[in-house]
Structure formats: structure tokens, C-alpha cells
Amino acid sequence: MNNLGTVTLETERLILRRIKASDAEEAFNNWTSDPLVSRYVTWDTHENVDVTKELFTKWEEDYNKEHVYRWVVYVKELDTIIGTIDVVHQSVSQKTCEIGYCYGSKFWNKGYATEALKKVMEFLFNEVGFYLIEVRHLATNPASGRVMEKAGLIYETTLKNRFIDKVTHERTDLIIYSKIKDTN
């Protein structure tokens, strides 16, 4: 494994770069205060910008550690940051990792999540050396499953009743997709 950490990545429409504490206000306006986003992730909607700032300050310090892969996604044509994509779990010995991502609802359905996921996967496979990448989504969040399919991940399994949906308060399945590095 070649643990490069969070280096800047670029696609046609996006720049993926390290998060800074000074991103907090824009992030709060664009996604951390958005209840449509927090419904599908482990964190709750931030009540004020200080919550985002405190988190981003910690994340900025985290970059001192090896193996931290966490990008903020900047859209060139909008000149703004729209969300994050990161490695949420990893096993260096097994060369496997899990990716998570979230984007503000005003930026959905423009292909940004797919474009960022494809780039991060390409980097983690080809530059860092992971063998397998996994991504998980709630059954109540099919758009995320669609992003996984478009990025070339394959449906693997469903964990029944694994989470309680924050809005319906009903149990929902957790669906796992994965991809093994292409060897040809």
C-alpha cells in the first residue's frame, strides 16, 4: 500500500481537496444544515455553524495522521463546495475500505456524486493500492444505490432491518455494493 493521504484530485467538473476549518460557513449553508442530507447519514443536522466549524477543525488536524482520506468536493462551474467524500473504514492489512459521501440537496441529480466516487475509487485502487472498495446505503435511499451502479460497483448483499430510518422511524435494510480492483 502506498499511503498517500488526502491529495488533491481533479475531474472535468470537480476539484476534490482537503477540508479546512474556514470551509465551515459555506458547508453549513450548502449541506451540514440540510435535513434531507442528514436523514441518510450517521450524523445529525448541524444546528449552527459552530458545530460545523468544530468538526472541520478536528478534521483538518486529522490530516496529520497517515491513512486519512477525506475530501471536500468543489464544483468549478458553481464556484462552491457541495459536500464530502471519504474513506470511513479501512483495513490496511486486508487492503479493503468503505467509502461514504454526502452532498447538499440543491446539488443533487447533476452527476456530481458519481463523478467524485469514480475518481476516488480510481485513486484508491491505482495510486494507494486497495484491493476491494465497499459502499453501503439504506434501502430508503435508492439514489445512492444508483450512484454506486453508475460508478461500477456490484450489488453484494442486504443486511436486513439494520437501521432505523430517521424520518419514518421504521427499520430499514442496509444494502452493500463493492468492487474489486480491475486487474486487466
Ligand SMILES: CC(C)(COP(=O)(O)OP(=O)(O)OC[C@H]1O[C@@H](n2cnc3c(N)ncnc32)[C@H](O)[C@@H]1OP(=O)(O)O)[C@@H](O)C(=O)NCCC(=O)NCCS
Ligand atoms: C445519494 C446522493 C449522494 C446522490 O448524489 P447526486 O449527486 O444526486 O448523484 P448523481 O447525480 O451522480 O446520481 C443520482 C442518480 O440517482 C437517481 N435517483 C435520484 N432519486 C432517485 C430515487 N428516488 N430512486 C432511484 N434513483 C434515484 C438519479 O436519477 C441519478 O441516476 P441517473 O443518472 O441514472 O438518472 C445524494 O442524494 C446525497 O448526498 N444524499 C444525502 C446523503 C447520502 O445519501 N449519502 C449517501 C449515504 S449511503
